[in-house]
Amino acid sequence: MLNIGGLHQGVVIDHIPAGGAMRIYDYLNLDALDAEVAIIKNASSKKMGRKDIIKIEGPITIDLDTLAVLYRGITINIIENDEIVEKRGLRLPERVTNIIRCKNPRCITSIEQELPHVFKLADEKTGVYRCIYCEERFKMK
Amino acid sequence: MRHLISPLDFSVEETNELLSLAEEIAADRSRFSHVAEGKKLATCFYEPSTRTRLSFEAAMLNLGGSVLGFSSADSSSAAKGESVADTIRVISCYADICAMRHPKEGAPLVAAMHAGIPVINAGDGGHNHPTQTLTDLLTIKALKGHLDNLTIGLCGDLKFGRTVHSLINATVRYPGVKFVLISPEELRLPGYIRKDVLDANHIEYKEVDVLEEVMPELDILYMTRVQRERFFNEEDYIRLKDSFILDTKKMRYAREDMLVLHPLPRVNEISTEVDKDPRAAYFKQAQYGVYVRMALIIKLLGLEVPTC
Numbered sequence: 200m201l202n203i204g205g206l207h208q209g210v211v212i213d214h215i216p217a218g219g220a221m222r223i224y225d226y227l228n229l230d231a232l233d234a235e236v237a238i239i240k241n242a243s244s245k246k247m248g249r250k251d252i253i254k255i256e257g258p259i260t261i262d263l264d265t266l267a268v269l270y271r272g273i274t275i276n277i278i279e280n281d282e283i284v285e286k287r288g289l290r291l292p293e294r295v296t297n298i299i300r301c302k303n304p305r306c307i308t309s310i311e312q313e314l315p316h317v318f319k320l321a322d323e324k325t326g327v328y329r330c331i332y333c334e335e336r337f338k339m340k
Numbered sequence: 341m342r343h344l345i346s347p348l349d350f351s352v353e354e355t356n357e358l359l360s361l362a363e364e365i366a367a368d369r370s371r372f373s374h375v376a377e378g379k380k381l382a383t384c385f386y387e388p389s390t391r392t393r394l395s396f397e398a399a400m401l402n403l404g405g406s407v408l409g410f411s412s413a414d415s416s417s418a419a420k421g422e423s424v425a426d427t428i429r430v431i432s433c434y435a436d437i438c439a440m441r442h443p444k445e446g447a448p449l450v451a452a453m454h455a456g457i458p459v460i461n462a463g464d465g466g467h468n469h470p471t472q473t474l475t476d477l478l479t480i481k482a483l484k485g486h487l488d489n490l491t492i493g494l495c496g497d498l499k500f501g502r503t504v505h506s507l508i509n510a511t512v513r514y515p516g517v518k519f520v521l522i523s524p525e526e527l528r529l530p531g532y533i534r535k536d537v538l539d540a541n542h543i544e545y546k547e548v549d550v551l552e553e554v555m556p557e558l559d560i561l562y563m564t565r566v567q568r569e570r571f572f573n574e575e576d577y578i579r580l581k582d583s584f585i586l587d588t589k590k591m592r593y594a595r596e597d598m599l600v601l602h603p604l605p606r607v608n609e610i611s612t613e614v615d616k617d618p619r620a621a622y623f624k625q626a627q628y629g630v631y632v633r634m635a636l637i638i639k640l641l642g643l644e645v646p647t648c
């Protein structure tokens with residue numbers, strides 16, 4: 200496996216489905232981030248066959264848990280002083296704004312374009328979210 | 341500031357308090373006839389629902405308050421493209437409390453998020469209609485004396501009927517409530533309500549398609565309309581519709597203290613001959629609907645109630 204030097208301080212976004220790294224890059228707007236970013240594509244993975252990885256050097260203030268709307272299986276490794284200090288899955292955010300769009304044609308958001316699309320976590324176990332206006336269901340993949 | 345958007349916005353204690361106040365009102369209306377003097381209720385109805393609107397207006401007038409509003413989208417600024425958020429900001433300058441009906445789900449919630457006054461959901465599409473649920477609860481509480489330990493029969497369109505879904509959600513909060521679900525196969529209660537509400541709360545229930553058989557078990561029979569357009573073909577509709585029409589013959593199987601409720605308007609699902617039966621409570625239900633809205637206005641506005 201191609202090795203990009205380890206991080207001194209930063210975050211490794213691991214277990215991204217192969218081909219998904221750029222979507223995350225765009226979603227987190229990493230282009231605008233003034234930090235070293237390494238994207239590793241098609242790394243081999245026992246669990247997934249192929250996977251993508253993103254490494255970001257430096258302190259991170261972005262809320263990575265919202266990545267759950269893209270790929271729920273992602274893991275996050277937090278690195279400090281060359282060591283992994285935290286390794287975890289994504290925590291589903293309680294509330295997401297303008298990330299999931301409500302598709303219910305009877306919902307008020309269908310006629311009022313300026314309303315934010317807000318979904319609240321309804322069931323953590325199953326990853327089910329509901330539109331705060333009409334309770335339309337959305338399940339994280 | 342409190343609003344009433346979903347039937348479960350109030351806790352069981354708050355609901356009980358509201359129902360007790362409504363019962364006090366029912367017992368002595370005159371004591372409450374000035375409590376909302378100088379206050380205005382805005383009825384913002386983006387779709388017509390004369391019955392609900394008049395019930396709200398009657399409630400406010402009974403309290404000595406006054407009413408203003410609109411009763412269809414084309415007579416309102418919505419026709420000119422104004423958002424619900426902007427409309428409610430303006431209405432907040434004109435009135436002290438607002439009852440909103442809207443064809444789109446969630447519109448009253450949007451209003452509540454931007455309002456300077458309490459907002460009551462008076463029906464948002466097929467979604468919520470909390471004052472109907474409170475009306476049903478008050479009717480049962482006032483005529484039965486309690487909301488726990490009841491066997492409630494729900495008959496008709498259990499698939500699309502939102503009043504039925506809300507009533508289930510509201511009554512499972514009381515101990516010892518059982519349900520008998522009476523409907524044609526095609527209009528059974530949706531699986532998610534059976535699973536998330538009935539099973540999750542360990543509520544006893546059964547599903548049947550013949551009304552007569554279960555009549556003797558019921559404390560409450562809640563009738564809803566079976567609409568022709570819900571059926572795939574005319575034969576099924578004709579074959580099934582009589583099984584879900586309540587008439588005096590079927591009433592013979594019922595207990596003497598059973599109550600028949602219906603959210604109204606009825607079409608033909610309760611034969612008019614049943615109206616004379618003392619167990620028919622659906623017109624009293626309309627009266628309780630005014631009392632419960634009076635209680636709700638008093639609560640949301642925090643009005644002083646004179647002691648007797």
Ligand SMILES: [Zn+2]
Nearest residue numbers: 301306330333
């Ligand atoms: Zn929605």
